[in-house]
Amino acid sequence: MSRTAFINARLLDPASGLDTQGGLLVADGVIADLGPALLNDGLPDGAEIVDCGGHVLAPGLIDCRVFTGEPGAEYRETLALASQAAAAGGVTTMIVMPNTNPVIDDVALVDYIERRARDTAIVNVHTMAALTKGLGGEQMTEIGLLRDAGAVAFTDGDKALASAQVMRRAMTYAAHFGALIVQHAEEPSLSGGVMNESELATRLGLAGIPAVAETIIIERDLRLLELAGGRYHVAQISCEASVEIIRRARNRGLPVTCGVSAAHLQLNENDVQSYRTFFKLSPPLRGEADRRALVEGLADGTIDVVVSSHDPQDAEVKRRPFAEANFGAIGLETLLPAGLALVHNGDMPLARLLAALTHAPSDLLGLGRGRLAAGLPADLVLIDTDTPWVLDPSKLKSISKNTPFEDRRFQGRAIRTMVGGRTVYVRGDGAGH
């Protein structure tokens, strides 16, 4: 029986509120015990000892929005490579989107992802299946069968489900299975633009995407949700008005949740200056007031989860004029550092940030992870919250280097990652693969 003893750790479990110096014992892939007094009476024989040096030991991060290139665009990123990037970022579970080629809209394809992940990935991988066949926005997928095959939620990924009728039926039908519907909130007829609609877009001569493209869909879907029932999650919100809408809906008791990307918590539209395509995201980066509102929304719990929205794009489709370049940025390895910047800035306590990266996504998707508790799988991350470093894209695991954080100064990162009791990443020695 393999055992690992983490000693001299700051145990931080956002779900229970635990924040104490102590130790944690892993045996046979699960958390066997933890606590301040644990291991005080001597170390177990034959266990690997990890001296945490006072660093934070927390549940491994769960990233519920990851786009990969497998199947269909493996040159951008395979599940294996994405999982290595995840491990290096402290992410122990990643939820992959169905926007692949072919689209993950069939039981056999969910099986394929699960098998490929089992054989090649070093972190847990779950699938969000397509909500409509071929992401076409017209016919529902086999929600029940896909759920039974392991799909954790249903979404058209980075495509909005535009038809109110289809959304209404999907909600009504999914409610019966308790299945979660995840929407990319962007009204297509208002989304012809390439960046936030603003004075800056006007100066740059770029077509804008107004914030109402997002709020119209959220408000419409909330009306449908009242009518149809079920569970509804907005994958990423980007503006102040959306935070307000979600806050009000929550107060009315509607079962709505939402996410925000780490990039949208750190960056704003001014970063686009002089047409930098690595800042071309969907939804677009918006103004500073919007970014502030997102940070506040996360701090006060209106926003439930933080995602990377990791989306590898090769140089070919990014080194283009801004309007012609693809949307998307990688983010698995910067999810935690970008989040920690908010903590260092005094915007929220570390436990609040980690809650949105651990038990909140686990509860949202019914994963049964994201906590430090005896009996749960030993998905853990050891976090050095303080050491400053500068992001060098060439050192990222992702083969696609489209990060908006090039040369960014960060403070803190994951230094060791464990998935199911197996160490998959140790900073500095590349252990685990």
Add this chain to the structure above:
Amino acid sequence: MTSAEKQPQALFPHRHLLGIEGLSPADITALLDLADTYVEQNRQIDKKGSVLRGRTQINLFFEASTRTQSSFELAGKRLGADVMNMSVGASSVKKGETLIDTAVTLNAMHPDLIVIRHGSSGAVELLSQKVSCSVINAGDGAHEHPTQALLDALTIRRRKGKLQGLTVAICGDIMHSRVARSNILLLNAMGARVRVVAPPTLLPKGIDRLGVEVFHDMAKGLEGVDIVMMLRLQLERMTGSYVPSQREYFHFYGLDYAKLAVAKPDALVMHPGPMNRGVEIDSAVADDINRSVIREQVEMGVAVRMAVLDALARNLPNERGANEHNRGVA
């Protein structure tokens, strides 16, 4: 550039002309003054100069344009440059060559000046980062068209003797117009007062923060102005998407004598061309030799482009320097 350090007082201290943004009033004045001399040269029997002798100029047009391309071609030839025209269109995109590949390929032919027009905002700036010669923006998307703004300014300055203090109304499709953006920047820099007049659907968000007064009504917007600058409205935008119809657009925003009557009696009418007669401008107004300077704008266009080519070429390394420079980047 070490060559720039050797010339402490460059006429135009920029390597490229990517837009009006970033130019000082002194830069603009220097180009207009130089262009004035070329207006005179172009009116002589012998129009040929030699300041660009030995230089290679490539006109790289990703968007079709008869008048701007021929204006740049003539400008280069009158200065003695070897001019090559490349109309890329969609064909090389179909062949799979990227924009940057095209730039790198052309750069390997050692041009001195590349004039670029592209349908995407920012594309010319992107290309300028990949080449070692001087780049002139001949229009990028809805972003900038600096030589158009310069030729408009030259036309106005020659007629009115100044730019400062004039009131200029820019009318029509502001939203999609690079001509409008470059003119707003230039006229503001030179101390003119700028108005924009358009239906709300053709005004981009935040335009009021670019230093313009916004009007939706021609009768108010043209009141007392010195210059009426009309913009082209593409026909496909007049079938219900931005404005309901050509008829309605002409009725409210087309320039005719009745609307022009509220402008100053000596107000000039301008249009960057090509015109949609009877849509944004009445034919009689367009052809009125007492009011319209539209043909003069075309003449000024050649002179301004000669001035820009000349000014940028003065900053290029000389032949021996060029070889050293090229060895440096290789």
